Each structure stands twice: as structure tokens, then as C-alpha cells.
Amino acid sequence: MENDNGENPTKVNKYACGCAIVASMISIIFGYDTGVMSGAMIYVKKEFQINDAKTEILAGILNLCALVGSLCAGRTSDKIGRRNTIMVASVIFMIGSILMGYGPSYIALLVGRCIAGVGVGFALMIAPIYSAEVSSPSSRGFLTSLPEIGISIGILLGYLSSYIFSRLYLELGWRIMLGIAAIPSLFLAIGILKMPESPRWLIMQGRVGEAKKILYKVSNSPQEAEIRLRDIKEAVGIDENCNDDIVKVPESAQTHGVWKELLLKPTPSLRWILIAGVGIHFFEHATGIEAVILYSHKIFAKAGVHDTRKQILATVGVGLTKFTFIVLSTFLIDRVGRRKLLLTSLSGMVVTLAGLGFFLTIAENSGGTLIWALVLSIVTTYAVVMFFNIGLGPVTWVYSTEIFPLRYRALGAGIGVAVNRLMNATVSMSFLSISEAITTGGAFFMFAGVSLVALIFFYFMCPETKGKSLEEMESVFTKGKSLENFNK
Numbered sequence: 001m002e003n004d005n006g007e008n009p010t011k012v013n014k015y016a017c018g019c020a021i022v023a024s025m026i027s028i029i030f031g032y033d034t035g036v037m038s039g040a041m042i043y044v045k046k047e048f049q050i051n052d053a054k055t056e057i058l059a060g061i062l063n064l065c066a067l068v069g070s071l072c073a074g075r076t077s078d079k080i081g082r083r084n085t086i087m088v089a090s091v092i093f094m095i096g097s098i099l100m101g102y103g104p105s106y107i108a109l110l111v112g113r114c115i116a117g118v119g120v121g122f123a124l125m126i127a128p129i130y131s132a133e134v135s136s137p138s139s140r141g142f143l144t145s146l147p148e149i150g151i152s153i154g155i156l157l158g159y160l161s162s163y164i165f166s167r168l169y170l171e172l173g174w175r176i177m178l179g180i181a182a183i184p185s186l187f188l189a190i191g192i193l194k195m196p197e198s199p200r201w202l203i204m205q206g207r208v209g210e211a212k213k214i215l216y217k218v219s220n221s222p223q224e225a226e227i228r229l230r231d232i233k234e235a236v237g238i239d240e241n242c243n244d245d246i247v248k249v250p251e252s253a254q255t256h257g258v259w260k261e262l263l264l265k266p267t268p269s270l271r272w273i274l275i276a277g278v279g280i281h282f283f284e285h286a287t288g289i290e291a292v293i294l295y296s297h298k299i300f301a302k303a304g305v306h307d308t309r310k311q312i313l314a315t316v317g318v319g320l321t322k323f324t325f326i327v328l329s330t331f332l333i334d335r336v337g338r339r340k341l342l343l344t345s346l347s348g349m350v351v352t353l354a355g356l357g358f359f360l361t362i363a364e365n366s367g368g369t370l371i372w373a374l375v376l377s378i379v380t381t382y383a384v385v386m387f388f389n390i391g392l393g394p395v396t397w398v399y400s401t402e403i404f405p406l407r408y409r410a411l412g413a414g415i416g417v418a419v420n421r422l423m424n425a426t427v428s429m430s431f432l433s434i435s436e437a438i439t440t441g442g443a444f445f446m447f448a449g450v451s452l453v454a455l456i457f458f459y460f461m462c463p464e465t466k467g468k469s470l471e472e473m474e475s476v477f478t479k480g481k482s483l484e485n486f487n488k
Contacts, residue, residue, distance in 0.1 A: 012139040012142060012143070013135075013136065013139070013217075013218050013219060013220050015217045015218055016134045016135050016136070016139070016143060016217075016218035016219075017139075017143060019130070019131075019134050019195050019196065019218065020130075020131040020134065020135065020143040020144075020146045021146060022188075022191060022192060022195050023086060023126075023127045023130045023131055023146075023147065023192075023195070024127060024131070024146040024147045024149065024150035025150065025184070025188045025191075026086055026089055026090055026093070026123040026127055026147075026150070026185075026188055027123065027124075027127055027146075027147040027148070027149075027150030027151045027154065028150040028151070028153050028154040028157070028184070029090075029093060029123075029154060029181055029184055029185055029188070030093070030120045030123055030124065030150075030151060030154060031150060031151035031152060031153060031154020031155040031156075031157075031158065032154035032155070032157050032158040032161070032181055033062070033097075033116060033120070033154070033158065033178070033181055034151070034154070034155055034158060034293060034294065035154060035155035035156065035157065035158020035159045035161075035162070035293075035315075035319060036157075036158035036159070036161050036162050036177045036178060036181075037058075037059065037062075037158070037178075037294065038158070038159065038162065038293070038294050038295070038296060038297060038312075038315055039158075039159065039161075039162025039163065039166065039174075039177065039297070039312045039315070040162060040174040040177045040178055041055055041058065041059065042297065042308060042311075042312075043166070043170055043173055043174040044058065044106075044109065044174055046170060047170055047171060047174070048105070048106045048109075050106060052432045052433070052436075053433075054106065055432065056428065056429040056430065056431070056432050056433065057110070057429060058106075058109065058110065058113065059294055059428040059429065060424075060425040060426075060428040060429030061110055061113050061114055061117065061425075062113045062114070062116060062117035062120060062425075063117060063120075063421040063422070063424040063425035063428060064114075064117065064421070064422075064425045065113070065114040065115070065116075065117030065118050065120075065121065066117040066118065066120040066121035066124065066417075066421040066424075066425075067121060067418045067421040067422050067425070068117075068118060068121060069089075069092075069117065069118035069119065069120060069121020069122045069125075070121035070122070070124060070125045070414050070417035070418045070420075070421060071121070071414050071415070071418050072118075072121070072122070072414075073085060073089070073121060073122040073125040073126055073410075073414055073417075074125060074410040074411045074412075074413065074414030074415075075410070075411070075414075076088065076122070077125070077126050077129065077201075077410050078201075078204075078410045078411075081197050081198070081201055082126055082129060082130040082133065082197065082198040082201050083130070083192060083193075083195055083196070083197045083198070085122060085126045086122075086123070086126055086127065086130065086188075086192050087188075087189050087192045087193065088122060089119045089120075089122035089123040089126065090119070090123075090185045090186075090188045090189035090192065091119075091185070091189050092115060092116070092118050092119030092122065093116050093119030093120065093123070093181070093185045094119075094181075094182045094185035094186055094189065095115055095116075095119075096112050096113065096114070096115035096116025096117070096118075096119060097112070097116060097178065097179055097180075097181040097182035097185060098112075098179060098182045099111060099112030099115060100112035100113060100116065100175075100178040100179060101175050101176070101178050101179015101180070101182065102175070102179070103174075103175055103178065103179075112178075117421075119185075120421075121417065121418075121421060124147075124417045124420070124421070125410075125413050125414050125417040127147040127150075128144050128147050128397045128398070128400075128401040128413070129198075129401055129409060129410065129413055130198055131143045131144045131146060131147065131401075132144045132398075132401045132402050132470065133198040133199065133200045133201065133470070134196075134198060134199065134214075134218045135218070136218075136219060136220060136224060136228075137467055137468060137469045137470075138220075138334065138467065139334060140334070140398070140402060140470075141330075141333035141334040141338065141398050141466065142330050142331070142333065142334050144397060144398040144401055144402065145326070145329065145330040145333055145394040145397070145398055146330070147397060148326055148330075148393055148394040148397055149323075149326050149327060149330060149394075152319070152322045152323040152326040152327075152389065153323060155293065155318075155319050155322060155323075156316070156319030156320060156322070156323050158177075158319075159312070159315045159316045159318070159319040160316060160319070161177050161180070162177055162312050162315075163309070163312045163313055163316060165177050166308075166309060166312060196214045196217070196218075197210070197214070199211035199212075199214045199215045199218070199228075199229075199232070200232055200406055200470075202214070203232050203233060203236055203238070203249075204236060204249060204406065205249070206246055206247045206248060206249045207245075207246060208229075208233070208238065208242070208244065208245060208246070208247055209244075209245025209246065210245075211229070211232070212225070212229055215228055215229050228469070231469055231471040232406070232471065234471070235405070235406050235407075235471045236249060236250070236406065237249070237250035238250070258407060258408050258411050259411065261408070262274060262408050262411055262412060262415075268478075269474050269475075269477045269478045270405070270408070270474070270477075272461075272477045273403050273404060273405075273412070273473070273474070273477050274412065274415075275461060276399075276400075276403060276461050276462050276477070277399075277400040277403055277404060277412055277413075277415075277416045278415060278416055278419050279457055279461060280395075280396050280399055280400055280416075280458070280462065281396060281400055281416040281417065281419045281420035281423070282419050282420075282423055283392070283450070283451075283453075283454035283457065283458075284392055284393070284396045284420060284423070285420060285423035285424045285426075285427055286423050286427070286450050286454070287346075287349060287353070287388075287392070287447055287450050287451045287454055288353065288427060288431075288443070288444065288446075288447030288450070288451075289384070289385075289388050289392075289393070290424050290427045290428050290431075291427055291428070291431040291443065291444075291447070292318065292381060292384055292385060293318065293322075293385075294428050294431075295428075295431055295432070296311075296314070296315045296318045296381065297311040297312060297314075297315055298432070298435075298440070299360070299377070299381055299440065300314045300315070300377075300378065300381075302360055302363065302364055302377075302435075302440045303359075303360060303363045303373070303374045303377035303378060304363055304369070304370075304371075304373075304374040304377075305374070305378075314378065317378075317382060318381065318382065318385055321382045321385045321386055321389075322385050322388075322389050322393075324386075325385070325386050325389040325390045326389040326393060326394055328390065329341060329389060329390050329391065329393075329394045329395075330394065332390075333394060333395065333398060333466075334466060334467075337464050337466040338395045338398060338399050338462070338464060338465055338466060339458075339462060339463065339464040339466075340464075341390065341391035341394075341395050342391050342392060342395050342399075342458045342462060343391075343455065343458060343459060344387075344390065344391055345387050345388065345390050345391020345392045345393075345395070346387075346391070346392060346451055346452075346454050346455035346458060347455060348383070348386075348387030348390075349384060349387045349388060349392070349448075349451045350448055350451045350452050350455060352380050352383040352384045352386075352387055353384055353444050353445075353447045353448035353451055354444075354445060354448040355376075355380040355383070356377065356380040356381060356383075356384055356441075356444045357441045357442065357443070357444035357445035357447075357448060358441065358445075359373050359376040359377040359380055359441075360377050360439075360440050360441035360444060361439065361441030361442070362441075363377050364439060364440065364441060392454075396420075399462065399465065400412075400413060400416045401413055402465055402468075402470055402473060403465060403473045403476075403477070404473070405471075405473065405474050406470065406471070431443065434446070463476055463477065464476075
């Protein structure tokens with residue numbers, strides 16, 4: 001049964017799925033670094049005798065450097081292509097991982113994390129774009145969610161690695177935890193060369209013949225491939241009846257001057273898209289998920305778990321919860337829709353973050369002696385992770401990648417990722433200080449308040465995009481045409 005676009009809405013093209021999976025491998029590597037750092041920080045702090053301020057810098061420096069990487073990645077991917085940008089990200093991250101694994105001093109470790117951070121910025125920007133541009137509208141949510149699944153797998157592997165290598169002696173264990181990520185980075189840099197380039201990027205370069213061949217491979221039917229080819233050519237400004245393999249792309253389709261058009265003189269619909277795209281990235285981390293992922297061992301310590309290995313083991317539960325619900329969300333996102341998942345996710349986060357703040361406050365005031373407060377603190381920690389990963393986590397990357405028109409996609413996504421990394425760094429570099437100032441429970445009450453603001457923002461600013469082609473997105477954000485997308 002095919003829809004009006006020539007698609008089978010229940011079918012996912014295997015070749016497109018394979019391309020998205022390979023692109024998502026870079027996200028696994030990044031997720032591994034995030035997860036393993038949660039445990040490695042305990043041992044780094046012991047070896048180098050650093051205080052909480054330096055620990056926060058160590059945790060957050062990667063994301064500050066990722067901000068730079070994400071801003072550079074947009075222009076880079078427009079110049080050298082989406083596929084080659086993924087390769088560049090892998091190589092940069094590999095160099096950073098090697099330096100972190102060597103780590104003779106705290107400064108050297110910071111430099112390694114900064115280099116790896118640039119690679120992370122490239123990866124977080126380009127992997128969802130590549131996946132979105134090779135996928136059909138009916139499966140775009142699923143395939144564009146794969147990088148987020150990759151991050152979840154990586155975080156879980158990082159937690160497990162921390163637990164396994166914590167048995168080694170101090171100077172060796174954390175170095176193996178961090179340095180081992182260089183190996184998959186090398187394999188990905190080589191493997192990505194076997195993957196096709198994004199057909200949309202090829203058409204922007206006038207290479208229509210190559211793009212057509214790839215579209216036939218990544219589409220569910222020849223009819224769908226032709227419709228997608230026609231829509232992309234129309235968006236770029238190429239005559240849909242032109243059948244030349246190489247064509248001259250109109251000047252208006254080039255990416256020159258997109259900064260000015262997007263940031264200084266946007267159309268009303270483009271301004272709305274920019275606010276929605278940047279806003280969803282801002283709230284993804286302003287709601288505090290990085291505090292839970294990166295400092296879960298600290299949260300469990302405040303609740304009353306004082307043994308280091310038991311703290312690390314409890315963080316494995318965070319990773320399992322994240323992975324389980326991110327996988328579930330990928331099967332729901334194209335059926336339920338982005339908007340419903342977002343609103344459900346934020347509603348749950350408001351309640352569970354407030355609950356976590358309440359139970360941690362009781363646990364802290366009792367000195368960790370109340371078993372019921374300890375148990376409920378752990379349960380609500382897992383519940384926060386559950387609600388985040390059923391909606392806000394995966395939808396952020398799908399939604400922000402798909403809503404920007406082709407001409408502005410790389411730049412818009414790059415700005416969104418830069419804001420995402422800035423907020424990630426802000427939370428990871430301030431959480432310990434905030435907890436010291438207003439208690440750990442107070443910090444989560446604050447995040448519950450931010451989540452409530454996010455819920456209101458998404459309700460009014462984010463229309464549904466399920467089932468729409470990438471070329472239709474601008475009309476979704478046009479006033480007068482978008483009301484039906486808010487009621488879905």
C-alpha cells in the first residue's frame with residue numbers, strides 16, 4: 001500500500017538504513033566518552049588531586065570545544081560533503097582519544113578532551129543531517145533517531161567500561177577507559193568512505209546524475225525516487241524537466257550569504273524555524289539531563305550509596321534505562337509524531353525532576369540513613385532518564401535537522417548544535433557548584449521549573465512535522481497553514 005508520495009509507510013529502505021547506521025557509529029563513540037567520563041573522573045580526581053572546580057572544567061571543556069566544532073562543521077559539510085565531514089570528525093576524535101589515553105598531566109588531559117570535543121561538534125551536527133537527507137519522509141524520524149540510539153549505546157558501553165576497568169590499578173584503569181575510543185574512530189574513518197554521499201548535497205553541487213542513482217538506492221520505489229528528485233530539484237531551483245547529469249546550479253541556491261539571510265533578514269517562516277530549532281536544543285540540556293548522566297555517581301552518593309564501585313554499578317542502570325527508552329521512541333516517532341512525544345516527555349520530566357529533588361532533599365537531610373528515600377531517589381533518577389529519552393532526547397535531533405530548508409540546513413543545524421553544546425557545558429561545568437549553593441535536591445527543583453517553561457515553549461512553538469517531506473517544512477511554519485499541525 002503506497003501513499004501519495006509513492007512510499008510504503010510501513011517499509012524502511014535497507015540501504016538507507018545501512019547508511020544511517022554507519023553514520024550513527026560516530027555517535028556511539030561520542031556517547032562512550034560521555035559515559036566513561038562519569039566513572040573515569042573519580043580516578044582522575046584521585047591521581048591528579050584536583051578539586052570540584054577543576055573536575056567541572058574537565059567535564060565541560062569537551063562541550064565548549066564541541067561548540068566550535070559544530071559551527072565549523074556546517075560550512076565544512078557544504079564545501080566537502082556530508083560523508084567526508086563524518087570522516088573528518090572521526091579523525092579529530094581519534095587524535096583526542098589518543099591524547100586522553102596518554103594523559104601524563106591534567107593539562108594534557110584537558111587538551112585531549114578539547115580536541116575530541118571539536119570532533120564531537122562535527123559529529124553531532126553532521127550525523128543527523130546525513131541520516132535525514134538519505135531517508136524517506138515515512139521513515140525519517142526512525143533513521144534520524146539512530147544517532148541518538150548510538151549515543152545511548154555508547155553511554156551504556158562507557159558505564160560498563162568504567163566498571164570493568166575500575167579493577168585495574170589507578171594509573172592504568174582510567175587511561176584505558178578513555179584511550180580505547182581511538183580504535184573504533186579509526187575504523188569508522190575508513191568505513192565511511194564506502195558509503196554514498198547525500199543526494200541533496202550532490203544536487204546542490206549540480207551533480208544530478210549521481211544523486212539520482214543514490215536516490216534510487218535509498219528510496220522504497222522508483223516512483224518515490226522520482227518524486228524526491230523532483231522536489232529537491234525544485235527546491236534548489238533546477239528545472240524539473242532537466243535530465244542532464246551535470247547542471248549549473250542557480251546562484252540563489254548557493255550557500256553564499258546564508259548567515260545574513262538566516263540571522264539578520266529571515267522571512268517570518270524562517271525566523272519561526274530558527275527559534276524552534278535553537279529553542280529545542282537549548283531546552284534539551286537546560287532541563288538538566290547532563291547532570292543526571294555525567295554526575296549520576298554523585299547523585300547516588302548524596303542519596304546514600306557510598307561505595308565507589310556500587311555507585312558506578314548504579315550508573316549502569318542509568319545507561320540501560322536510556323538505551324531501552326530511546327529504542328522504544330524510535331519506533332514511535334514516525335507513528336505517534338514528534339509533537340506528542342515532546343509534550344509527553346516534558347510533562348513527565350516536570351513531575352519526576354520535582355520528585356527527585358524532593359527525595360534527595362530528604363535523603364541528604366537524613367544523612368543517607370533512610371532506605372526508602374535512597375530507593376526512591378534512584379527510582380526517580382531512572383524515571384527522569386526514561387521520560388527524557390522517550391521524547392525530548394531523540395526528537396531534538398530529528399526535529400531540528402528536518403525543519404530547516406536545504407539552503408540553510410547545515411548552518412541552522414550547526415547553530416542549533418552550538419547552542420546544545422553551550423548548554424551542555426553550562427550544566428556540566430556548574431552542577432557541582434549549584435548543588436553546593438542550593439543543595440543537590442534544590443538543583444533538581446530548578447531543573448523541574450525549567451522543564452515547565454520548556455513544555456510551554458514546545459506547546460506554542462513546535463508544530464507537528466510527521467510525514468512531511470524536507471521540502472515541505474517551510475510551509476509547515478507558515479502562519480495560516482500551520483494550525484492543523486498544532487492540533488495533531
